[in-house]
Amino acid sequence: MTKKITISPVTRIEGHAKVTIHLDDEGRVERTYFHVNQFRGYEKFTEGRFYDELPMITPRICGICPVSHHLAAAKACDEILGRPVPRTAALLRELIHMGQMIQSHAMHFFELAGPDLVLGWDADPAVRNVVGLVRANPELALKAVKLRKYGQTIIEEVAGRRIHPSFAIPGGVNASLSPGSRDRILKQVDEMIAYIREGVSIILAFIEAHKEECDAFAAFPSAYMGLVKDGGALELYDGIVRMAGRDGRVLDEFAGKYYLSHIAEKVDDWSYLKFPYFKPLGDPEGHYRVGPLGRFNASDRIGTPLAQEEFGKFKTMNGGKPVESSVYYHYARLIEAVYALERAREILEDGDILSRDVLNPGPVTNEEGIGVIEAPRGTLFHHYWVDERGTVKKANLIVATGHNNWAMSQAVDNVARGYIQGHDIPEGVLNRVEGAIRCYDPCLSCSTHAIGRMPVVVEVYDHEGAFVASRERA
Amino acid sequence: MTETLLLGIGNIYREDDGVGPKCVDLVSFPGVSRLTVQELVPELAETILDYERVVFVDASLQGGAAELLPLLPRDTSFPLTHRMTCEGLLALTEAIYGRAPRAFLLSIPGGSFDHGETLSARATENMEKARGILERFLRSGDAGGA
Numbered sequence: 001m002t003k004k005i006t007i008s009p010v011t012r013i014e015g016h017a018k019v020t021i022h023l024d025d026e027g028r029v030e031r032t033y034f035h036v037n038q039f040r041g042y043e044k045f046t047e048g049r050f051y052d053e054l055p056m057i058t059p060r061i062c063g064i065c066p067v068s069h070h071l072a073a074a075k076a077c078d079e080i081l082g083r084p085v086p087r088t089a090a091l092l093r094e095l096i097h098m099g100q101m102i103q104s105h106a107m108h109f110f111e112l113a114g115p116d117l118v119l120g121w122d123a124d125p126a127v128r129n130v131v132g133l134v135r136a137n138p139e140l141a142l143k144a145v146k147l148r149k150y151g152q153t154i155i156e157e158v159a160g161r162r163i164h165p166s167f168a169i170p171g172g173v174n175a176s177l178s179p180g181s182r183d184r185i186l187k188q189v190d191e192m193i194a195y196i197r198e199g200v201s202i203i204l205a206f207i208e209a210h211k212e213e214c215d216a217f218a219a220f221p222s223a224y225m226g227l228v229k230d231g232g233a234l235e236l237y238d239g240i241v242r243m244a245g246r247d248g249r250v251l252d253e254f255a256g257k258y259y260l261s262h263i264a265e266k267v268d269d270w271s272y273l274k275f276p277y278f279k280p281l282g283d284p285e286g287h288y289r290v291g292p293l294g295r296f297n298a299s300d301r302i303g304t305p306l307a308q309e310e311f312g313k314f315k316t317m318n319g320g321k322p323v324e325s326s327v328y329y330h331y332a333r334l335i336e337a338v339y340a341l342e343r344a345r346e347i348l349e350d351g352d353i354l355s356r357d358v359l360n361p362g363p364v365t366n367e368e369g370i371g372v373i374e375a376p377r378g379t380l381f382h383h384y385w386v387d388e389r390g391t392v393k394k395a396n397l398i399v400a401t402g403h404n405n406w407a408m409s410q411a412v413d414n415v416a417r418g419y420i421q422g423h424d425i426p427e428g429v430l431n432r433v434e435g436a437i438r439c440y441d442p443c444l445s446c447s448t449h450a451i452g453r454m455p456v457v458v459e460v461y462d463h464e465g466a467f468v469a470s471r472e473r474a
Numbered sequence: 475m476t477e478t479l480l481l482g483i484g485n486i487y488r489e490d491d492g493v494g495p496k497c498v499d500l501v502s503f504p505g506v507s508r509l510t511v512q513e514l515v516p517e518l519a520e521t522i523l524d525y526e527r528v529v530f531v532d533a534s535l536q537g538g539a540a541e542l543l544p545l546l547p548r549d550t551s552f553p554l555t556h557r558m559t560c561e562g563l564l565a566l567t568e569a570i571y572g573r574a575p576r577a578f579l580l581s582i583p584g585g586s587f588d589h590g591e592t593l594s595a596r597a598t599e600n601m602e603k604a605r606g607i608l609e610r611f612l613r614s615g616d617a618g619g620a
Contacts, residue, residue, distance in 0.1 A: 042589065064513065145520060
C-alpha cells in the first residue's frame with residue numbers, strides 16, 4: 001500500500017505551499033515534491049502606474065524583505081532614466097541593503113534555524129521553537145533581537161523610516177546622511193559583529209557534532225548563481241551575474257539586464273511556480289541554487305577580512321568542491337551577516353558618504369528597465385516596460401524563492417528518501433523534511449506575492465487518497 | 475513609560491488587509507502612540523515593552539462585526555514561514571524580558587483582499603465601528619480589560 005504525506009500551509013487569502021511525500025507499498029519514498037502556488041497579482045497591479053511609484057509599491061510584496069524590492073525597483077527605474085546614480089547615492093542604497101541583510105539573516109537564524117541548531121532536530125516540538133530557544137539561551141535570544149533591531153536602525157537612520165522607506169528614487173536617493181546618523185550606526189558595529197560571530201560558532205559546533213548527517217543532509221549537485229564583482233568577489237548590491245557549474249567552474253557571466261537570454265523557466269503540472277534553469281545547460285542539468293550557499297559556491301572570495309576568514313573555511317567544507325549540503329546555507333547566511341556588518345562599516349567610513357550629491361534626475365529616456373540585486377534569499381530581478389511618458393505597461397519579477405523552487409523540491413526529496421523507512425514516521429523525521437526547506441528560508445510572501453500568513457498542516461493519506469493523520473503547525 | 479501603543483497590522487495595497495493601519499491613522503489621543511507594520515517581527519518585542527498596554531488592530535476574515543478582545547501571551551511557532559502572531563509576539567516579549575504589556579486585539583472583519591488600495595463597503599463600515607470602539611476604550615482608561 002502506498003501512502004502520501006502532505007505538509008500543507010493553508011493561506012489566509014490565497015497562495016500556498018505544501019510538501020507531499022509519496023510512499024510505495026513498502027514505505028519507501030517514491031518521490032517528494034515542494035509545491036508553491038504562484039500568484040502574480042503584483043505585476044498586474046503595477047500596470048498603468050507611473051514608473052517612479054514602483055519603488056514604493058513593490059516593497060509591499062513582503063513585510064520581511066521590503067528593502068530588497070525597494071532597491072531592485074529603484075535600480076530598474078534608474079535604467080528607465082538612463083542616467084548614472086551619484087556615487088554617494090549608490091553607497092547609501094547599499095548601506096540600507098546591508099541593514100536589510102543583517103536583520104533578515106538574524107531573523108532566520110533566531111526564529112527558524114536556531115531551534116533546530118540549539119535544541120536539536122529531535123527536541124520536543126512543544127519547546128523546539130523561538131520561545132523555547134529563548135528559555136534555553138536567553139542571552140543569545142537577546143543578542144538576536146538586538147541584531148535585528150540594529151539592521152532596522154541602519155534602515156531608519158539612513159532612509160528615515162525602518163519599514164517601507166521611500167528613500168531610493170529614480171536617479172538616486174532623496175536624502176543625504178547626517179554625521180549624527182553615521183556616528184550612531186558606527187558606534188554599534190563591533191558589538192554586532194561579536195554577536196553574529198557567536199552565531200557562527202553555534203552553527204560550526206552543530207556541524208562538528210553532526211558532521212556526517214550535515215554533509216549528507218539535502219546534498220545534491222546543482223549549478224549556482226549570484227552577483228560578483230572585481231573578478232569573482234561576492235557582491236550583494238551590484239555587479240554581474242555569475243553562473244557556476246556543478247564542479248564549481250564558471251559557466252558564464254552576464255549583465256543582469258540580459259537575464260532573459262540566459263534563464264528559461266520550466267513548467268511542471270504539479271506546481272504553479274515555474275522552475276528556472278540556465279538555458280545553455282537545459283533541464284535538468286541547468287537548474288541552479290541561489291541565496292547564501294548559491295552565492296558562496298559562485299564566488300571566489302569576500303571583500304572584507306572577517307567574512308573572508310570564515311569564507312575560506314566554508315570553501316574547504318567539501319574538499320574544495322562546491323558545498324552541496326543544504327545545511328551549509330545556515331553557515332553561509334551568518335558569514336554573509338558578518339560581511340554585511342563589515343561592509344556597512346566600510347561604507348560609513350567612506351570619504352564621500354556625507355556628500356549631498358545624491359540625486360541625478362532626468363526625463364524618461366528608455367522604455368525598459370531591469371534592476372537586479374542579491375536579496376537575502378537570492379537574486380531578485382525587477383523588469384519593467386513603460387511607455388514614453390513612463391506609464392508601466394508590464395512588469396516581471398523573479399524572486400529568490402522562485403529560483404530555488406527546483407532545489408527545494410530536490411532537498412525535501414533527498415531528506416525524505418534518507419530518513420523515511422516504513423509508515424511509522426517520527427516527528428523528528430518530519431521536522432528534518434521541513435528543515436530541508438528552512439535551509440532555503442523561502443519567502444512565501446515574495447514567491448506567491450500573497451500576504452504571508454500561512455499556518456502549516458501536515459496531512460497523511462494512503463495510496464487511495466484516504467486520510468490517515470494530520471498535524472497542524474498553527 | 476508611555477501608556478498605550480496602537481499597532482496597525484496589514485498591507486495597504488491588499489484592499490481590506492490594510493484596514494488595521496488605516497484605522498490606526500484615524501485615531502489620535504494624548505498619551506497614545508501609533509505604529510503601522512505589514513507583518514509582526516521579533517524586534518517589536520523591544521518596542522512593545524515600552525508600553526503599559528498594546529492594542530493590535532488587524533483585519534479579519536471571520537466575524538460579523540469589529541470587536542475588541544483581550545490577548546494573552548501564547549507560544550506559537552510557524553517553522554516554515556516568517557509569520558508571527560500577536561500572542562506569539564507577547565510570548566516572545568515575556569520570555570526575553572520577563573514581562574509583556576497588557577494586550578488587546580481589535581479585529582476588523584473585511585470582505586475583499588485582492589490587490590488595491592480601497593476598502594470594501596464592509597470593511598469601511600467595520601472600520602468606523604472599530605474606530606468608535608477604540609475611542610471609547612481609550613477614553614475609558616481601561617481599568618481592567620476590554
